[in-house]
Amino acid sequence: MFIDTHCHLTDNYLGGDLDAVLSRAAAANVGMMICPTADPADIECALRIADAHDNIFATIGIHPDYANADASKYLTDAVLQNPRVVGVGEIGLDYHLGRDTRDAQIKLFESQLEIASRANLPVAIHTRDATEDTAAILRAAPVTGVMHCYTGAWEFAKLMLDRGFYFSASGIITFKNADRIRETFAKIPIDRIVIETDSPFCTPVPFRGKPCEPAYVTRMAETLAEIHGLQLSEIETILEQNTKNLYPKCQDK
Secondary structure: OEEEOOOOOOHHHHOOOHHHHHHHHHHOOEEEEEEEOOOHHHHHHHHHHHHHOOOEEEEOOOOHHHOOOOHHHHOOHHHHOOOOEEEEEEEEEEOOOOOOOHHHHHHHHHHHHHHHHHHOOOEEEEEEOOHHHHHHHHHOOOOOEEEOOOOOOHHHHHHHHHOOOEEEEOHHHHOOOOHHHHHHHHHOOHHHEEEOOOOOOOOOOOOOOOOOOHHHHHHHHHHHHHHHOOOHHHHHHHHHHHHHHHOHHHOOO
């Protein structure tokens, strides 16, 4: 089966069309999905979805867009000890629209890394135009996890590989102008790669113009198979095992 390691399935993103999305995913051999949170208001919905579906898990975290949120209020022991919660994410830094909230973002990021470390959970990292700060903070944090929707340079990837991180390929890897990203994923060892849709964002070729959804995650697998010279069936098996290594609480599925 294929696994979508990062797809936003809560009502704020799907508008109540979850059953149809899951049906199309099943038809595409997408057997497991991991639903992250970004807005603290999505946490309750993500937990409800994961509890209702045997093949959906959740990562719980607060995106840097909500830099003034109090992580301890939402990432409680009760939430993180839920068997359906496999990690803390998505968390990180995003300076793309400016650095006005830089200090608050860093404070939120560091607090969530500390919570993840105490809970012994992997993290899903969002970083955009913030490589230097992200690297410095993670260098000091006793956590491992995945660089979500990775589009960065090989130099940063090498640094995070040495820290034990995985790298997630989104639909961006299929874009015509994404040669540099494909070159980076060609250098990353195949046993440290997972795939995601980041639904409803980053729709892959040839589905551009439509909202992204988990059924499309097979396109990332096909692209990685081409990059690494593997058959699709081989990459399917490798990616499934990588995901279960990244998120040990998924092992029983």
